[in-house]
Amino acid sequence: MTNLPLIVLIPFIGAMLPPWAVMTGRPWSAWVTGGVALAALALTIVPGLSVMQGETLIWQQDWFPALGLSLAFRLDGLALLFVLMILIIGLLVILYARWYLAEQDPMGRFYAYLLLFMGSMLGLVMSENLIQLLMFWELTSISSFLLISYWRQRADARQGARIALAITGGGGLALLGGILLLGEIVGSYDLSAVLAAGKSIHADPLYVPALVLILLGVFTKSAQFPFHFWLPHAMAAPTPVSAYLHSATMVKAGVFLLARLFPALSGSEAWTWIVAPVGMLTLLIGAYNAFFKHDLKGLLAYSTISHLGLITLLFGIGTPLAAVAGVFHIMNHATFKASLFMAAGIIDHEAGTRDMRRLAGLWKFMPQTGLLAMIAAAAMAGVPLLNGFLSKEMFFEKTVYMASFAESFWLLPVLATIAGALAVAYSLRFIHDVFFNGTPTDLPRTPHDPSRWMLVPVEVLVVICIAVGILPSLTFGPLLGVAVGAVLQGPAPDYSLKVWHGFTPALGMSMLALAGGALIYAIRQPLFRWHETLFGRIDARALFEGFERALLWSSRALDQLIHRRSLQFMLVVLISAALVMLARGFWGMPITGSATLLPIDPVSTSAAICLAAGAIGTVVWHRQRWTALVMLSVVGLIIALAFVKLSAPDLALTQLSVEMVTIVLLLLALHFLPKQTPRESSLPRKLRDLLLALLGGGATGLLTWAVLTRPYDSISGWMLENSVPGGGGTNVVNVILVDFRGFDTLGEITVLAIAAIGIYMMLRDLRLDVPLTDDQGRPWSSDVNPLILATFSRLLLPLALMVAVFIFLRGHNLPGGGFIAGLIISVALVMQYLANGIAWTKLRLSGELHPLIGLGLLLATATGLGSWYFGYPFLTSTHGHLHLPVIGDLELASVMLFDLGVMMVVIGITLVILIRLGRIGLVQRRVAIDDSDLNR
Amino acid sequence: MTDLGNHVVIAPILVPLLTGTLLVLLRGSATPLRRTISMLGIQLLLAASLWLLLQVADGDLLVYQLGSWAAPYGIVLVADRLSAAMVMVTSVLALFAMMHAIQGSDRRGRQYHVLFQFLLMGLNGAFLTGDLFNLFVFFEILLIASYGMLLHGGGAARSKAGLHYVVVNLVGSSLFLFAVGTLYGVLGTLNMADLALRVAALPPEEVGLVRAAALLLFVVFALKAALVPLHLWLPGAYSAAGPASVALFAIMTKVGGYSILRVYSLIFGAEAGPLANLVEPWLLVLGLLTIVVGTIGVLASRNLALLVAHLVVISSGSILTAFGLGSQAALSAGLYYSFQSALVTAALFMLTENVARTRGAFADQLRAGPMLPAANLLGGLFLVLALAVAGVPPLSGFIGKVLIIQASLDTPAIAWIMAIVLSTSLLTLMALARAGSTLFFKTDTNAGAATLPNAANLVPVAAVAVISLLYVVFASPIYSYTEAAAAQLLSPADYIEAVLDGETLAGGETRLDSETTSDGMPPDSGGHD
């Protein structure tokens, strides 16, 4: 029992071997591959024998119960039938390909792909779990993609593979949907459960959607109309691949599923009315097109489509006997079609072309091939004493039987006969056009029968065709029996596998088809012309390409519409989204709350006027950038004043310091940017922006109003209470910053450090043109460092340092702290640069500034880590009073170290940024001077 | 001395912080040394993450009170199954990205390792923090580091994309502050667990304000998560960023998704009265729309990097669609999908770089180029990753998508979800097949010669391919974990209790009830000096 998964696993593991084996010698990869297939076949024998006794073997292993996915394999009649087809025809193809592939074709890769495909097919047919089945189903699509695109440098191979993948892969996704629905209906993805649940499935409202989705999978895989067009294009694959995929395996996966789920899904009107017409249409369209193809493989491809249509139609008819016929035709089609593909491959190989208009009279050159092809084609045509005849008879019989149900069903046997006649016609054409019909002209090379071993696979298959055709019940009979039993999940109906059933309507139809076929073939020339004028231009690939182009074009058009690389567009979307959400949140809710408000005083009002003037001025003068900057600094100043007024001295100090550094920064940058902004926004654009701005402003204004007019209560009471006992400081804001929420502060200086690093990175090798004049065209003043400024700024430095120390030390208890102190020091130093120049200042500053960033960060982090030593979480603080004689109480807190770290980072960063930025011009100018020296 | 195990929650933040700081201090040191330090840091982080994961796997919530200040007054870190898993995925991704980077792409610009470490710090902090404002801080850390990483290597495309990315995110940060501010202004607290309590007891006249703030916050997170229409920044940014950077970016959209999940399950979850399940309807619709728009982008892309960037958008849409369904199964499916998609898209970015490098001037443009000497290897890896990302079996994306669809089976959204997820999978597959066959099969004889890829460069890519497969093999245990994580998310009461009445980890002392004012003080406040 446990070797069920092994049967599937062996080809997958074996797929790794050929690429290695090929290093030993090309043939070795074939033998190894054959060995792998043989091994799998050998493993099938023992369980196969039990299955032939009517057992159903199931091997199951939990995998992903939550999903309903288990590793589960099943070997019953149907599976066995397919396993044997896959392995035996697979072996023949392996043998055939050994001689087929050219010297320059990488053989290892070919066999690896083939084994992957084989394993996927085996897994598919042996799956007991539907999701697992689907996984193998998609694996067949992928491995066939690899096989079809094997000759990857050929455009048609790539394209054919892509079309196949798109159609069958897409079908697979539909199938996934169907299976999920089916699983939802049944409550399990186990095939046994699903097959046993037929009645309840039909009753479920999800039945039809599930059915449609599953059938989409089936139809695409089995190349049913209107998804059939991928198959002819898959003919770009090497012929062994076609022989394998399009006779016994890939395309049969669809009808396999039809058979597999037959008990669960068939028997409803929906089933019949979808499956049968699709089958019939496919049967006819395939047969019709097959006749008109000039390419040998094209003919076989459409013939395959047609036969698959026939099988589908049989399952669509839905009676047990029709199912028997369907299964039987699956087997027969596999044998004669595989041999025909191989024969076509030999012809192509030997004659150098597959075009029937160029081929003729090959009988003289390759009689053995001709004979084999003739027999196989006869089987395809449904000539008595060959296997194709038997299943086709059964098919004719079913159509006649169906005709008795309804008045209008008389069409069924008629259409079936027409399809039969077309099959005869294209089979005739295959033989006569190629092997007879005069003598070949201008063939690329002189054909002759291929090497012995290349013919063996064809011979084996043709022998089967004959053997089954003469002795059906002794050959395929037992296997068909168990397979049908598995398909129907019950006793097989009475059917007889006999060559001679007497003079039945079906026999008449067969004869009619043979005669009609001969007639059609006889008048082929006018028919070709007629077809050419009517349908000559319809090319499925062109259609698909057109579809693909349309898809590409429309997606590109949409893409350009959506993904405009425009910052303004992104911002408009973002701001609009925020507005929509705010509106949605507020909708229908009261805006104004009930809190008591503060009165307005004149000072505040005039401050607000300044603020408004500054903000509006920034907007109005945004084209005169320098002026806008001046206006902006008014805003910053007023904000700081507001902080002072509203009891936030620390904030005011920070705001002022940051403001200062920002203005210097912006001025530094502005030097390298245009001083004016061009007028380029259109009026509608301006109006849109204005509207958005007003809405945005209105929204935040309302939000502010809404919050401010509501009473509230917060956790900060605790902070006020615990600031002294817990944090050791009376400046609660500072205690929060360095202690209660010190982690935020650590993050904040990290942000600064990263910003500095990023800026440092960006500024390296930055080359910008240094303007030689101001925006009015005036050259710069040559007084680089005005003396008066230089003199007094030097005096300011020690004063500012003193102030900074003062601000730092008192921070924990009074407004101040490391951050502000750091900024004051920075500004004082920046002042030196402003007044004295970089070179002068740099010579006088002891030490580098860069390490301050890392050291500060390290100090802050290390302070936090220090608490680990005492067994407390990161950043736990400690504080206390140190009483020294004379000096008095000294308040010490571990957070001061933390704050010192903050200060170091701030100094390092501010200076690194500003000085680096300042140096751009210096570097550029030095370059310019060097250049002028050279010119002199 | 203390038992280091008590500090495992903060380790994923401190390890990269210290590594990054060390690298800052060793400014100008030799590349091999920097790489070694960086790699050691990541390995240490990986160990810490694993340790953390193991500690929370059985359902424990670990609460770490920074500065020994109890919630809601101090900042706490909280590790539950979800956050630990996010940290773990980040670490794994970091390892791969670093393995790739030290093959040379880290030297295309400067400061790579520093920025990388700080980005990790930001990511892990965002996953672990239990405080809304602290989340903002970590967002900023990861953003500023990502700005630097995006620009790493320089060039016009990066400057332009970087400018867009930075400005958009700066506006996003402003919105974040408006939202946090409003929440504080109404509810008076910042701790997420405490916010949850207060939202649950919200008087009706405050509902509008809090809802506005919550939805505004959603905009911010949706921006990070690249939810349509706020995804516009992503394709440009991710396709312009260097491979060494963008590999780690794959996790960044997940931060947005994570935050959505965290905030809207905890604060605005089922208990939130009129604000319960606030964003789920939006998520569902926008998530699906994101998948569609991402697919359009994938179809329209003219180069592989852009295509992969759009794949990130799709994956984000898929995750958020799942989150929008809201059920435990759906959250679990979304998480399952999320972890693998981060790895797979990262690997695709790394592969893109390798392909681009071998193709010379053709780079990653989707047009016929030189014949690739390693087409089999590169193409094979591409195939595996493409299948994984498109949701084709047997790779990880498939299971993820199936789980999402399955979770939607008994909801009204089933038809939409199935139709969109399946059809976009097909279109993605088609686009990837087209891209793959153009890059690896189609050759232009005039294109000159391609070079061999650096095999070591492909190791992380191959590792992800293997992981993707293993992710399917071990789907069941992984899913059990995500299912448990989802269950934990859906019972926020445990989280709230752990945070507000919890014990400190370090010191191991039981806390007093959070209502009393004495709570939150260090065990012997004011004096272990």
Place this chain on the structure above:
Amino acid sequence: MKTLFPHPILSLMLLGLWLLLVNSISPGQILLGTLLAWLIPLYTARFWTAQIHIRRPLLLLKLTGTVLVDILIANIAVARLIVGPRARIQPGFIRMPLRVKGNVSVSLLANIITLTPGTLSASLSPDRSELIIHALQGEDSAAIITEIRERYEQPLLDALEQT
């Protein structure tokens, strides 16, 4: 000694400044202030390229007094000019050759000119040899120059530059 206390005057000033800042003269603060007054000049010494030598401190003190008084006068004068009829303002630029040479003295002079009645130093030539002064009532430039020379420049020369 010179390296330990590069700028004793500065140190003294800083100590005073510190005490001003902290608004306290406790021993602790004096100690801390002294420490800072020692350390900061040590660090910033190199920024002071020119050592200031005060030759006649009393003269400098007297000058300070003069300037302070003049500032008051200046303000009253300016107030009258601003509020009064604008026609009374007859502005003009005056070119004034400088006799002081040192950095500090030139800068001090320029500042004093600006702070005192009706004049404002608008530009110092790069070679420090002359000053352009803007005067609100600049009809008689010679008189203004003479007054500046006598009132401010000469004391500065005497106090800071001439031996």
Place this chain on the structure above:
Amino acid sequence: MEALIALSVGLLTACGIYLLLRGRTFPVVLGITLLSYAVNLFLFVMGRLSIGVPAILEPNRADYADPLPQALVLTAIVIGFGMTAFVVVLALRARADLGNDHVDGREP
């Protein structure tokens, strides 16, 4: 006073947004700065307005402004500074790399 603050926040936001939507980097930077002023002011007043009662503990005072939003704003200001500095330098970088100062790197 509340109305004055609300108006100020609204005005700053409006001006910020308008400038953000301009096409050149420098006005955009100005816009970002204005917007962050708006945000900072907003975040700050979430602790409500109070005059003359800074959160510096004094023996004879019971009234204090809410210190927590102040601390948050401090953090926000500092982070905002880092971000602004970054974006300013990035604007220079973009000017150098793209040859103009349009936010989309191309002259319209």
Place this chain on the structure above:
Amino acid sequence: MLNLALAVGFLLVTVAVLLSLWRLIIGPDQPDRILALDTLYVNTVALLVLLDIKLASSLYFEAALLIALFGFVGTVALAKFLTRGDIIE
């Protein structure tokens, strides 16, 4: 007495602020705007000193100090930009 003086003081300084603002707005030259801004800074120092006295609290003194310091630095930077373009060179 003191309160009245303070009220008048506030009023006068407020008017001064508005006048400075007016000059800032009307310009017309760039140096005019620097001058106006500089004056505005000093005016706010005056406001802060008055506020200090009014609230009988010296908590705002540092703000005044910093405004004085930074007003100067700002003026220097703005003026140097006009004459040299490059303010740190």
Place this chain on the structure above:
Amino acid sequence: MVEIFVALLILIGAGFTLLGSFGLVRLRDLYERLHTPTKATTLGVGSLLIASAVFFTWREPGVSLHEVLVAVFLFITAPVSAHLIAKAALHQRSPSRSGLPPESLLEKHDGHGAKPRPNAEAKQKPSQTG
């Protein structure tokens, strides 16, 4: 008595502050306007600072002299600011009612037309004094 003194100082200070700004609006060219804030406003704020110092010395224990610091600071910087603004104005040739100094003089001071030159002073060694 002290209160009256403080009140007086406040009134004087605020008055001069206003005067400075008033001149800013009233006077007719930049060079004229430069005189008023430099003198009046500085003095005004100085007066207010003295008021503050007196007030706090009077109201609170100990002497409060830190205001002096701000005043000293303002008196040092105000003329420097004015000087730099005037320099900028002359550089830009901001018009003056009385006419600007001759162009040759301005060029000598401002170096219009001269090529920018590297900072000469930077080449000095910092240890050199005098």
